[in-house]
Amino acid sequence: MGTILDQIIHEKRKFIKQLKEINLMKEPMTLKPNRSFIKDLQEAKEISIIAEFKRASPSKGIINANRKPLEQAKKYRQSGVDAVSVLTDEPFFQGSYQDLAVISQAIDVPVLCKDFIIDSIQIDLAKSNGADLILLIAAALTDDKLYSLYEYAKSKGLEVLMEVHNEVEAERVLKTDNLLIGINNRNLKTFAVDLSITETIAPYIRRAGRLVISESGMKDEVDVERVMKAGANGVLVGETFMKHPNVAEVISSMKLPLLEMRKR
Numbered sequence: 001m002g003t004i005l006d007q008i009i010h011e012k013r014k015f016i017k018q019l020k021e022i023n024l025m026k027e028p029m030t031l032k033p034n035r036s037f038i039k040d041l042q043e044a045k046e047i048s049i050i051a052e053f054k055r056a057s058p059s060k061g062i063i064n065a066n067r068k069p070l071e072q073a074k075k076y077r078q079s080g081v082d083a084v085s086v087l088t089d090e091p092f093f094q095g096s097y098q099d100l101a102v103i104s105q106a107i108d109v110p111v112l113c114k115d116f117i118i119d120s121i122q123i124d125l126a127k128s129n130g131a132d133l134i135l136l137i138a139a140a141l142t143d144d145k146l147y148s149l150y151e152y153a154k155s156k157g158l159e160v161l162m163e164v165h166n167e168v169e170a171e172r173v174l175k176t177d178n179l180l181i182g183i184n185n186r187n188l189k190t191f192a193v194d195l196s197i198t199e200t201i202a203p204y205i206r207r208a209g210r211l212v213i214s215e216s217g218m219k220d221e222v223d224v225e226r227v228m229k230a231g232a233n234g235v236l237v238g239e240t241f242m243k244h245p246n247v248a249e250v251i252s253s254m255k256l257p258l259l260e261m262r263k264r
């Protein structure tokens, strides 16, 4: 059956086919201009945190089915996160576009539609449900697809987080002018998480003048400090925030490394 990424993409193709058949598209729910995460990140004086709403995952199964999107997103916002990521994939992550819409309407920071996008109709769907930025995963796309979906997202006023896992993928995304590059520490084929992936690739991406988000596997401030030292401008954290009984506490502890570094 192939890797988990192959399986996800296989399901996604079925979903897109249905979507095109039933034409579920609705009018954009909001007329307000997109919130720019890139601008915030360029102006940020401390590590930026993207907090993810993630009920379940292929690697962990159910992470936390009890948290409600609205409550969790409000807690994230009150804890000072800079953006919220919403997994909209249903079969593997138990997410939905409804989650995205609810969260986008409730908070004033940029919202990332975290999905496995292979067709422009998914970008329309993300936009119409309130996304400010979308994810494009280099490993899931040919160069042509990656570049055309990027152009399409930009034409819709959306920002793009381009995700890479190794130097070859990094080289591919650096051929675009996209500023926001995510380094996923989780191998999407084996699920192994290794923060040294950020340490290896971030300096290369930073030298190219781009902004780096280190994604996956961060448990505490030690991990955040490690990826910051490698050059990350921000982190994307899901499981740790979804499981922790005190979200505000764990988020503020992750902001500490920078304060400590400033004191030195």
Ligand SMILES: O=C(O)c1ccccc1NCC(=O)[C@H](O)[C@H](O)COP(=O)(O)O
Residues within 6 Å of the ligand: 004, 005, 052, 054, 057, 058, 059, 060, 184, 186, 188, 191, 215, 216, 217, 218, 236, 237, 238, 239, 240
């Ligand atoms: O999380 C997974 O198991 C997974 C498996 C296959 C493809 C993608 C997957 N996760 C998507 C993500 O990138 C993470 O949800 C995100 O970076 C947060 O990771 P974490 O903090 O480790 O929950």
